Amino acid sequence: MTGYSRRTKLQIERSQQMTNAIQPLEVPEFSVEYTPTKIEIHDYENLERAVQAYSHRYSDIVVTDDTESEAKDIRAKLNKLSNALDDRRKEIKKQYNEPYDAFANDIKALQATLAESINPLDTALKELTVHQRERRQKHVEELIIEMAPNYEVSPDDIEIDSKWLNKSTSKKAVTEGVAAAMKLIKAKRDKLDTDILTIEKYAKVQKVEPAGWVDQLKQGQDVEYLMKAIDNEVEQQTARKREQEAKAAEEALHQESKGNAIVDTNTGEVVSKSVTLKIVATIPQMNLLKSFMDSNGIKYMRVGA
Structure with a gap:
């Protein structure tokens, strides 16, 4: 960079850095090994027959004052069977989810690394937006003061339209x-x-x-x-x-x-x-x-x- 002043060289270097910074970013190609898991209940027919038998056995129970105690006992036993089935389901689900949970945690860790750069940029851009709007507000206020005498009105009479503060206006x-x-x-x-x-x-x-x-x-x-x-x-x-x-x-x-x-x-x-x-x-x-x-x-x- 012969022939340039030191200040100009710094500006060129910063410009090149920004140019490099805004190059399209792509996630490196990566593959995920995933084997769909098959969940199968062995001897399901026998289990189904047993459950149906329990259900049918007590489906016609008549609840009266005399049978109240027996009905409560039957209900408790049936609930115990239902809870046992649900506990087994939860156990299998936990084991089934373990590979996915590990994969999800890895992805979240990578996202957290990116967030270390995204969050400061997001904050800085929001602050810049506020400052830009404040500058536009000041410009509009000065414009109103400048133009008011030409129309024989007081600047205080003019209500600033929010559209005047938009960047696109x-x-x-x-x-x-x-x-x-x-x-x-x-x-x-x-x-x-x-x-x-x-x-x-x-x-x-x-x-x-x-x-x-x-x-x-x-x-x-x-x-x-x-x-x-x-x-x-x-x-x-x-x-x-x-x-x-x-x-x-x-x-x-x-x-x-x-x-x-x-x-x-x-x-x-x-x-x-x-x-x-x-x-x-x-x-x-x-x-x-x-x-x-x-x-x-x-x-x-x-x-x-």
Whole structure:
């Protein structure tokens, strides 16, 4: 490797090592000597006849209070025969499995040797995947911060789509996805601003306080529904006002003024009183107060400036 720097030589050597490391790996050809084992019960017919005879002998036993003890004894003896057969089966199975168990242990030992290399690689690859995803996350966050001013949105308004963090998603696709999300948020915000202006103007025309209706709009209610609701509210206020005026007119027939109070001539009860208040409030608060007094038939007038 004449003509290369020491650093370049090391890089070439590492590259060659990695190239060798990723060459196809094959298990060396090996054979397994395996002779299928035949399991045969000698004199099976005689054993079968004996078992059938025992079974038939006691198949018609009638169990009563008088034969309970005998029945239990017979059952115990038959169970003993059945258990003896099963014990013999287990013994043969153990002997039958011994060659396979030895073979399986040999294979597992070889796999354990490979696992010494597989496990660290698996752990390292998982850690690398996490780091790569974190880098992609950081890239997306920086991209959002960079693009947000162009769409007049706040970076905090953008929820990162998990697809943007996938290794298979190209940077172009991520950029397009972020742009689409920002356009959607901008469109929704612009629509909300327009709808708020519409409701505020409509509420002003109907002489109602818009704040509560605007809050409903921000919570997702649509403009058409709110305009109908405002109409309904105005109708109810008008109806209440008429009822109050009619009631007041009727009551006025037997009321008289005494000083700053109005007294019911039938009962002597003070039914209303005139007071002067100095109220300090913001304009929105004052509008709310006015709306409340109007809807409840409270009379008022401006005094002074």
